[in-house]
Amino acid sequence: MNPDLKLDNQLCFRLYAASRLVTRLYQPQLEPLGLTYPQYLVLLVLWEQSPCNVKTLGERLMLQSNTLTPLLKRLEQQGLIHRERDAKDERVVWIQLSEAGQALEAQCACIPAQLLTQLTEPKSAWLELGQQLDKVLAQLKPLVGIQ
Amino acid sequence: MNPDLKLDNQLCFRLYAASRLVTRLYQPQLEPLGLTYPQYLVLLVLWEQSPCNVKTLGERLMLQSNTLTPLLKRLEQQGLIHRERDAKDERVVWIQLSEAGQALEAQCACIPAQLLTQLTEPKSAWLELGQQLDKVLAQLKPLVGIQ
């Protein structure tokens, strides 16, 4: 058969697989907090920048309102964020961490370190992967019309 | 703020983002064929090995029947595969490419090369990324209980 079509030769599959496996690695940390992985990513942005509007949130996460709006409504129901229309420009919705949402940052502070402990040496493989991902992300973004 | 919690420092986010962007890059090739990206991955396996049972398909793709069964039913409805219970062991379902499913391989043969043309130099970054993904996948699999 065509070796170009072998599954294990596909970079796309390796990315897809690695992304899903890493997400599963986060599960034991996130589940007790009642968070899904995309919800955790939204909180990462908000801990950097709150309030933050939906458009900016989407730019950071490469998501649009069709994905974010329902997700944000769930975070609001959980009491982690507030959603409010901009008074000046009623099109814009501002997302702001609630007290509980801010407090959650402390609880999540240990997650990255906790995950690292699960990874055996060499850590260099992970660092290099991160750098390569930065390179290819920079190349991919314009190809799919981002930035 | 805690730099360990900055979005751009998260390897997990870079993997998640890269995986989604690469999937989008495939879209223009797959959409005319009426295929989704996960359906394409299933076909990649079947072009290597048909018939193939659901369990084996799941091991290759790291998916289970809760995801595969509905997906396979859609491929069957499209006339690309046949599904049949094993006569000896009625628990097992065998997936076999139909004539149309086999014929589709030729139409997909150009997809990997077509994608490569979109990528500017250096190709080395992509090769290295593939190798690094292999390393971390080997490390991740046992951590999440695969193999």
Next chain:
DNA sequence: TGAAATTAAATCGTGTGCGATATAATCTTG
């Protein structure tokens, strides 16, 4: 042999992703 354990798929419910479209507000321009 036959009850318990294991296995393979299927089913169910929830939460994304995302293309397409809708809605409403703001901006642009003639």
Next chain:
DNA sequence: CAAGATTATATCGCACACGATTTAATTTCA
């Protein structure tokens, strides 16, 4: 200033992922 274009968010529908459970078939082993 008003019609058309643009922008920000929401809505809708479909197809994954995946945890949990169910169903049915097979295997194990006392």
